[in-house]
Amino acid sequence: xxxxxxxxxxxxxxxxxxxxxxxxxxxxxxxxxxxxxxxxxxxxxxxxxxxxxxxxxxxxxxxxxxxxxxxxxxxxxxxxxxxxxxxxxxxxxxxxxxxxxxxxxxxxxxxxxxxxxxxxxxxxxxxxxxxxxxxxxxxxxxxxxxxxxxxxxxxxxxxxxxxxxxxxxxxxxxxxxxxxxxxxxxxxxxxxxxxxxxxxxxxxxxxxxxxxxxxxxxxxxxxxxxxxxxxxxxxxxxxxxxxxxxxxxxxxxxxxxxxxxxxxxxxxxxxxxxxxxxxxxxxxxxxxxxxxxxxxxxxxxxx
Amino acid sequence: xxxxxxxxxxxxxxxxxxxxxxxxxxxxxxxxxxxxxxxxxxxxxxxxxxxxxxxxxxxxxxxxxxxxxxxxxxxxxxxxxxxxxxxxxxxxxxxxxxxxxxxxxxxxxxxxxxxxxxxxxxxxxxxxxxxxxxxxxxxxxxxxxxxxxxxxxxxxxxxxxxxxxxxxxxxxxxxxxxxxxxxxxxxxxxxxxxxxxxxxxxxxxxxxxxxxxxxxxxxxxxxxxxxxxxxxxxxxxxxxxxxxxxx
Numbered sequence: 001x002x003x004x005x006x007x008x009x010x011x012x013x014x015x016x017x018x019x020x021x022x023x024x025x026x027x028x029x030x031x032x033x034x035x036x037x038x039x040x041x042x043x044x045x046x047x048x049x050x051x052x053x054x055x056x057x058x059x060x061x062x063x064x065x066x067x068x069x070x071x072x073x074x075x076x077x078x079x080x081x082x083x084x085x086x087x088x089x090x091x092x093x094x095x096x097x098x099x100x101x102x103x104x105x106x107x108x109x110x111x112x113x114x115x116x117x118x119x120x121x122x123x124x125x126x127x128x129x130x131x132x133x134x135x136x137x138x139x140x141x142x143x144x145x146x147x148x149x150x151x152x153x154x155x156x157x158x159x160x161x162x163x164x165x166x167x168x169x170x171x172x173x174x175x176x177x178x179x180x181x182x183x184x185x186x187x188x189x190x191x192x193x194x195x196x197x198x199x200x201x202x203x204x205x206x207x208x209x210x211x212x213x214x215x216x217x218x219x220x221x222x223x224x225x226x227x228x229x230x231x232x233x234x235x236x237x238x239x240x241x242x243x244x245x246x247x248x249x250x251x252x253x254x255x256x257x258x259x260x261x262x263x264x265x266x267x268x269x270x271x272x273x274x275x276x277x278x279x280x281x282x283x284x285x286x287x288x289x290x291x292x293x294x295x296x297x298x299x300x301x302x303x
Numbered sequence: 304x305x306x307x308x309x310x311x312x313x314x315x316x317x318x319x320x321x322x323x324x325x326x327x328x329x330x331x332x333x334x335x336x337x338x339x340x341x342x343x344x345x346x347x348x349x350x351x352x353x354x355x356x357x358x359x360x361x362x363x364x365x366x367x368x369x370x371x372x373x374x375x376x377x378x379x380x381x382x383x384x385x386x387x388x389x390x391x392x393x394x395x396x397x398x399x400x401x402x403x404x405x406x407x408x409x410x411x412x413x414x415x416x417x418x419x420x421x422x423x424x425x426x427x428x429x430x431x432x433x434x435x436x437x438x439x440x441x442x443x444x445x446x447x448x449x450x451x452x453x454x455x456x457x458x459x460x461x462x463x464x465x466x467x468x469x470x471x472x473x474x475x476x477x478x479x480x481x482x483x484x485x486x487x488x489x490x491x492x493x494x495x496x497x498x499x500x501x502x503x504x505x506x507x508x509x510x511x512x513x514x515x516x517x518x519x520x521x522x523x524x525x526x527x528x529x530x531x532x533x534x535x536x537x538x539x540x541x542x543x544x545x546x547x548x549x550x
Contacts, residue, residue: 055391056549073396073546080394087388094384095311107304108393144389 006031006155006186007052009063014047014056014210021047023210024061029188029203031154034181036197037190038290039207045190046088048207049159053085066154081109084148084185088159090141094133098126098143105147117150123172137164149176156180158189162196174200198286206293213293216261218286225289226264230256230271231278248292259284259292305395309407312376317411320369324415327365328422331356335431349433354505354516357419358443363504364479366447367454370412371475374458377404378545379466387550397545405459405538412455416448417441442518443506449530450500454479456537463541463548497526 007029014022022044029035039045050056052065054076066082068075092101102121106112121128124142132140141164148156156177162170177200181187191197197204198218206214216225225247230236232254245263249256256276260267264281271279284292331353340347356362378400381387390400420440427435461474479500486492486499493499496508509520 050388050550053392055388057547073398077394077396080392083392085388085392087392089385089388091385092389093308093311093386104304104307105393108395 004031005029005064006066007063007188009048009052009061011061012048012051012058012063013060014044014051015059020210022051022207025207025210025212027063027205027212028215029186029205031186032181032184033202034177034187034189034200035203035205036201037188037205037207038192038194038197038286039190040192040294043207044210045207046159047210049085049157049190052157053080053083082111082154084151084153084156086144086148086158086161088163090137090144090164092132092140092143092147094131097129097131098135099128101132101143102147102150106150109151109153111152113150113152117146120146120150120176124169138166138169141165142169145173145176149180152183153185156185156187156189158187160191161189162191162193170196194287194290204286206290208294214289221284221286221289224260224262224264225284226260227282227284227288228258228260228264228267228271229278229280229282230258230274230276231280232256232275233277237274247289259289305400305403306407309404313373313404313407313411316373316375317415320373320411320415321418323365323369324418325422327362328357328419329426329430332423332426332430332433335427335433339431339433348515349427349431349435350439351514351516352433353423353427353435357423358447359505359516363447363450363501364483366415366451366504367479367500368476370415370451370454371458371461371478372472373408373411373415374455374460375462375471375475376408377401377459377462378548378550379462379464380468380471382466382550383468391550398542401538401542401545405541408455408459409452409534412451413448416451417444419447420444436517439517442509442522443504445522445527446504446506446509449527450504452534453530453537454500456534456541460537460541460544463544497523497530 005028007027009025009027012022012025012027013020025044025048027048037045037048047056051058052063052070054070054073058071063070065076065079068079070076093104096104102117106117124146126139126143126146132143135143145161148158162173165173174196177187177189201218203217204214204221205212234254236251236254236256245261245267247259247261249258256271258267268279268281335349335352339349339352378387378390378397381390391397420437420443424435424437424440427433457478458471458475461471461478465471465474483501497503502508506518509518509522510516511519
């Protein structure tokens with residue numbers, strides 16, 4: 001449904017010579033929620049974000065950011081007015097002081113929130129008159145976060161925002177993300193810190209080797225996703241478990257483990273009919289789901 | 304604030320260029336105090352002394368290298384310091400980013416071109432106890448500016464094509480020397496005096512008396528326009544290249 005998504009891509013692809021960093025990505029990020037964008041290093045998260053913001057151009061496919069095409073320079077520029085972004089490297093201009101950097105960034109955005117700026121300055125204890133180039137990595141990250149969070153933007157895109165932060169600062173960051181979402185800002189953040197995503201996200205998209213391999217809400221994962229382990233007295237029957245609601249199937253000796261994305265009851269009944277001696281059902285954490293998907297993909301790649 | 308950014312990123316190079324050019328101008332006037340006229344040429348006019356020390360000889364190539372280095376900078380150069388993503392996430396088009404940088408640089412080139420015109424007529428009576436015509440200085444300034452904006456355009460284009468700090472600077476030093484060799488070895492190109500930047504900037508085609516070395520022919524206004532168009536085309540080409548680039 002058009003309008004309800006702040007980010008929407010259709011077959012978005014990015015090729016670097018012979019390497020496909022992003023492959024036919026169909027991504028939808030809803031308004032007013034926190035979406036975690038999970039993936040391993042080099043999975044294509046940053047490449048996707050750069051294409052969304054017009055920093056790099058798609059090799060094929062298209063997408064929209066706040067309803068405007070990412071392939072049109074003027075439209076992309078217009079959408080950036082309403083997007084706050086923290087890049088993976090969190091670098092800002094080393095020759096400016098913190099105060100100059102804030103004044104510089106503030107001048108581009110009508111939605112700048114001075115109260116929030118003051119609050120974050122105090123919270124992050126940033127030295128106003130110190131040059132950015134002499135700040136520690138953590139301080140530079142905090143400055144980049146301040147520049148993004150001190151606005152009433154419609155969309156907040158953060159690429160590995162917690163990298164380089166101490167645990168207290170990570171906690172403050174996560175709280176800030178929740179607060180931004182509560183005020184109506186859609187948050188889209190990439191990470192490979194699953195615990196952070198699990199703590200604050202409403203929705204999760206998992207990307208692996210450039211492909212979207214999971215797109216679900218955290219509630220859906222908690223309610224519907226199950227790890228079902230069937231124990232057989234003899235060699236398990238050679239039955240194709242693949243079908244509706246089955247994420248992956250793994251056979252280990254007399255045990256068959258099925259990752260169910262839905263229809264867990266139907267799958268259990270099927271296992272019973274096949275003569276399973278024991279059936280063990282467990283909810284799936286995001287970490288388990290991520291590892292299961294990524295390992296599965298890695299195995300497929302090796303075959 | 305983009306203007307502020309463009310200024311901050313170019314000011315070291317600009318101040319360095321201004322310093323080199325100022326030192327050249329002041330030293331020629333200071334040396335004239337004791338060393339002018341030279342004993343072997345007691346009849347040498349002060350205008351010829353100024354020409355030999357500022358507008359003529361290798362100084363034209365030094366000026367061209369300085370303005371080409373002023374053309375460096377920009378998005379490709381932000382890559383190694385990691386600020387490209389931040390810059391490109393601002394709500395401004397790449398054309399605007401380049402436009403501001405080009406305008407700032409061109410203003411710096413104009414200032415640099417007319418620096419001798421500001422210093423020599425003003426300071427000559429004080430430092431050299433000689434006088435130098437303001438109109439002459441302004442005319443030489445125009446000749447320097449005309450080729451200066453082209454050289455700036457070349458440096459600007461190099462900076463859009465090559466990311467490395469060293470590569471761009473090396474190209475700015477090598478390009479004018481290679482160009483000068485190319486021009487001096489081609490009889491076809493020598494028929495067009497405007498192609499030879501050293502000859503053009505030193506005003507030789509517009510000077511009748513090799514003794515006084517003063518511009519006394521009409522300046523080539525059409526050539527000025529052509530050189531300005533070449534500079535604009537080089538900057539437009541850089542913008543086109545930058546629009547297509549991935550960062």
